[in-house]
Amino acid sequence: MTAGQSLGVAGERPHLTYFPVDCLLSMVSTEGVEALSVGREGTSFPDLALKAANLPLDVVVSIGGRAWSMKTSRLQAMAAADDAIHRRLAEAHHAAFCETALVSIGRAKGSRMGDLARWLHRGCEVTGRVSLAISHAHLASLLGTRRQTITTNLAEMEGMNLIATRRTLITVRDLAGLARISDKPAY
Known part of the structure; x- marks a missing residue:
């Protein structure tokens, strides 16, 4: 695929x-x-x-x-x-x-960064990978926001040492850290 x-x-x-x-x-x-x-x-x-x-x-x-x-x-x-x-x-x-x-x-309840963190966390969980090949534009489309918002949020996450980015590759350094800032409500 x-x-x-x-x-x-x-x-x-x-x-x-x-x-x-x-x-x-x-x-x-x-x-x-x-x-x-x-x-x-x-x-x-x-x-x-x-x-x-x-x-x-x-x-x-x-x-x-x-x-x-x-x-x-x-x-x-x-x-x-x-x-x-x-x-x-x-x-x-x-x-x-x-x-x-x-x-x-x-x-509905969260932030753009929290939604992005949730998506990245889920992507790692279901693929079994820590590096996800996806463009900022595609992430923006999936999350219903602008590419610039994704780029800004990824840079902030990188500054928090949660991820590392390189063009269309996002490597998660701290999966638990992403989970903490994600907008995934608990049941």
């Missing part, structure tokens, strides 16, 4: 369902603002495997890496025939719903 790759368009039914290994997929609005990210804990379209009609959002690869894939129709047939598979897909769908809720609450 390569960063920026489109995996699905809102309103359509994708032929393949993806299972991230060490990449990060983002479900985004038509403007490119992220509502949900999915990593190795889930699947690109858990609701489709549970018989939803089509995609509610566009799906893009935010951080490139590896993913397994299978035909969506085959996964649906497997879920219909096997309760354990159906249950696991329902759990992935529930996790996606909870992540979406946390993102919404965090953005």
Whole structure:
């Protein structure tokens, strides 16, 4: 999977369902603002495997890496025939719903820097990497802000020794520090 790759368009039914290994997929609005990210804990379209009609959002690869894939129709047939598979897909769908809720609450209550810290922390968690290849412009689009805001916030985080940046590569030095300043509400 390569960063920026489109995996699905809102309103359509994708032929393949993806299972991230060490990449990060983002479900985004038509403007490119992220509502949900999915990593190795889930699947690109858990609701489709549970018989939803089509995609509610566009799906893009935010951080490139590896993913397994299978035909969506085959996964649906497997879920219909096997309760354990159906249950696991329902759990992935529930996790996606909870992540979406946390993102919404965090953005409503928090700061741009906190939202960026949450995103970077999540990116490291789900990819298993400390270095994330992503541009300031793409981060700005995903977080619904300006590139200059991302650049300023990254510089401030770098000054706090939480991260190191180099063009389109962000290396996290202090994951726990990012978690402390993130806008992820606790349940």
